[in-house]
Amino acid sequence: MVWFETILVVLTLFTGAVWLLDKLFLAKRRAARSGLLDEEPVVVDYSRAFFPVLAIVLILRSFVGEPFKIPSSSMMPNLLIGDFILVNKFAYGLRLPITNQKFVDIGEPKRGDVVVFKPPHDPENNWIKRVIGLPGDRISFQGNTVSINGQPLAYQTLGTYTGRGLPGGVESATLLEEQLPGRPHKVLEVLDRVTGEGDWVVPQGHYFVMGDNRDNSEDGRLWTQTHFLPEENLRGKAFLIWLNCEDWFCKGSFQPSRIGDSIQ
Numbered sequence: 001m002v003w004f005e006t007i008l009v010v011l012t013l014f015t016g017a018v019w020l021l022d023k024l025f026l027a028k029r030r031a032a033r034s035g036l037l038d039e040e041p042v043v044v045d046y047s048r049a050f051f052p053v054l055a056i057v058l059i060l061r062s063f064v065g066e067p068f069k070i071p072s073s074s075m076m077p078n079l080l081i082g083d084f085i086l087v088n089k090f091a092y093g094l095r096l097p098i099t100n101q102k103f104v105d106i107g108e109p110k111r112g113d114v115v116v117f118k119p120p121h122d123p124e125n126n127w128i129k130r131v132i133g134l135p136g137d138r139i140s141f142q143g144n145t146v147s148i149n150g151q152p153l154a155y156q157t158l159g160t161y162t163g164r165g166l167p168g169g170v171e172s173a174t175l176l177e178e179q180l181p182g183r184p185h186k187v188l189e190v191l192d193r194v195t196g197e198g199d200w201v202v203p204q205g206h207y208f209v210m211g212d213n214r215d216n217s218e219d220g221r222l223w224t225q226t227h228f229l230p231e232e233n234l235r236g237k238a239f240l241i242w243l244n245c246e247d248w249f250c251k252g253s254f255q256p257s258r259i260g261d262s263i264q
Contacts, residue, residue, distance in 0.1 A: 112183020
């Protein structure tokens, strides 16, 4: 959330500035007036105490790893509502907080990566999808089959899915393994429903992303402003589930077996 990031940056800068100003000037003035160090003003005391903590949190959150909670079913069956995940913030380069501007280039998304990003039409929020198309790829989605550069992907049927995350009015879906090159993964498909058919050529500096819950995901197939995710909107690569708890007090679902699972 942009507001939380903004507040964290502002508080870090403010407490750091107060602490530094006091150390360089104000403390010396207090000592010069009385010959002894007076009691620190409250704002200086709190700034000195909280600045190191805020600075560490800001650095870790901005450049190392950031936690997110999965709010929707678009990535089921691989990510469930209530999964708390960790996102690698340096996988695709170091970016400044708030502006998300890259200042160190480290790597680029690979096909099949599960990425967190800010969609072009909803820049205030973070979304999560899977990278299907890389720059220059021709992506086709017809009859629930993904084709990449003219080659349809292979699918292996694993069974019937009847759990949470199905579209309204649907009682079951087919669970399949999609043979995405280098990253096979599970997807859900409703046999009598096809969502978002089309053909797209991914422009340079952009990616084509889709949800694993193919008939219940608002992804690049359905975006109207642009079907593609700009590289500068990337936030990081999802890599680990560290908790599953649907509500704050775990009164709903709680699956301890998912703790520590890597995101495939």
